[in-house]
Amino acid sequence: MNVLGRKYYYFIGAGGIGMSALARYFKSLEKIVIGYDKTPTDLTRELEREGIDLHFEDHLDKIAPYLTPDNTLVVYTPAVPKELREYQYFLQNGFDIMKRSEVLGEITDATYGIAVAGTHGKTTTSSILGHILHHSEMESSAFLGGVLEEYNSNFLNNGYKITVSEADEFDRSFLKLSPKIGIITSMDADHLDIYGSKEEFEEAFIAFGRKISERIFVKKGLPIPDGITYGVESEADFDAVNIRIENGIYHFDLKTPEDLIENFILKLPGKHNVENAVAAIAVALHLKIPAHKIKYALENFKGVKRRFNRWDFKDKIYIDDYAHHPTELNALTSSVREIFPDKKILGVFQPHLFSRTRDFMDGFAESLSRFDELILLDIYPARELPIEGVTSKTLLDRINLENKEVSSLENAMSRIQMKDFDVLVTVGAGNIDRLVKPLKSWLNED
Structure with missing residues (x-):
């Protein structure tokens, strides 16, 4: 299939990191890019500022009538549930629907x-x-x-x-x-x-x-x-x-x-x-x-957002990172210890996926034990349903720290504000990044 031969490109899950890069690619080719995501984020707002038309409600009336199987390619991510009404509409009406990886493969092969x-x-x-x-x-x-x-x-x-x-x-x-x-x-x-x-x-x-x-x-x-x-x-x-x-x-x-x-x-x-x-x-x-x-x-490379992003405040350091696997956590904590060998380090970690937490429970416990104090958030499910016996509390019990606790994302800010630390590290691949702006504001005022 010639993926470049359409006028319209409809992205289901447009706010994903891989999907948004593809959307920007087609926009750079002066294609008309539109789509859906379930939640507005900083990234979707950037896409909208760049002229990509997005909506955040799964309603068929959001799908423009001028989109036809001949002029539109639909791109989706496996994270999108198949029962989504928009996905089912395109599937049942004969549109070409391709996974993000398939579209990327066509582009890179050329x-x-x-x-x-x-x-x-x-x-x-x-x-x-x-x-x-x-x-x-x-x-x-x-x-x-x-x-x-x-x-x-x-x-x-x-x-x-x-x-x-x-x-x-x-x-x-x-x-x-x-x-x-x-x-x-x-x-x-x-x-x-x-x-x-x-x-x-x-x-x-x-x-x-x-x-x-x-x-x-x-x-x-x-x-x-x-x-x-x-x-x-x-x-x-x-x-x-x-x-x-x-x-x-x-x-x-x-x-x-x-x-x-x-x-x-x-x-x-x-x-x-x-x-x-x-x-x-x-x-x-x-x-x-x-x-x-x-x-x-x-x-002159300045780095990638959420890859050891660091901010220095009056008497505290704040680091935010995307690590979500024990090996990545070990690399992160080693780097923090190397830079701040004598500082008290508070970690705030959000596990990503029930299956990953289950499969690497001991590895996570060992990695997280390298902080001085830990706030463990509830598991971010992404595409998964809960797995019996796999919870943040289960993981917490295996972590070798005296000062440790489980918190919801909603309560995390207040729990952090009660702690005594020199270096704060927020870590995870879910929606823990929602804490970054309020934490920076609080630390700047403190």
Whole structure:
């Protein structure tokens, strides 16, 4: 199907991070983009300001009569319930309906596609790479899983010859892609409600690797055949060495298969982000971007919203992060401890999905025990129904902390205001980000 041949593009679930990047792409092509989401957010308000017409009620009278099967492509996300009236209307009236991953696959297949896969690290890695390409004036577009601070967007557009996209492992969506270049950042088991076992999960990544036609870059140690490896002080093909921290900023050199490139600067915290940067640099070098352009872009990369966003107040520090897997939580807490070794750290965590909480209960308990004090919010269900015996209280009982409690999102603000802390960290992939603005306002007044 020629996904570019329609006049109208209707997005069901337009406010999702991946869906909104696609909506912006079609808008950049001067297509008419409209759609539905269940809740207005900062992101949907940005889309509306950009000229995308959205509504937030599942009513058929919101569907314009000029939308026909011939002139409209309907795009949806698997998170949308199939009983949604709008979805059923389009299904029963002969409209072409495609998953987001299918549309992205069609777009990237028609370009020089670069896809970044991994349980964690893919948003930061793809964002750094997209930023480098953009700053180097390559004719490229980037579909990102987070909003970049510098651009206030999850879609970068400087042309359409090269596309950078995140290859999402959920629902095996990344197998819809056939990129020229691939990056695999991590393969820690996740989405076991879909895959059933760690072995099936890893096999899907191996299958993704087979679909890459030109070159695949793989974190050192991952079981992917024929990959060019990258890492941090790991004897990889592309290896960050001579790492030092100066005034809280990472400086490192890069050993490549050919030579040593000195003095890269990265302003993101944590060695895991140095590793993400190395993957992006390796691909940029493969694309023949000069090292001095890569260095300039990397030094000026401001980060991704909700990826270790930090605000400094008079006597307190506030950090907000998207981490929702034990490995990500470990990386986050390690970075916080590295920067603030002697500070009292209060964590506020919202578990994401009942199935993930069940599958990694012990891992979450261990990771969350690294805070000094913890407020554990109710589990954010997203697409799932509750699972018997899987609650935040169940998780709380396994966490090795004296000062810990469960709270609803609605009561979290008042609970935080009663605590004594030096560093506050809010964490999760659900709707915990609703706390960010009120917390910043309170801390600014305090």
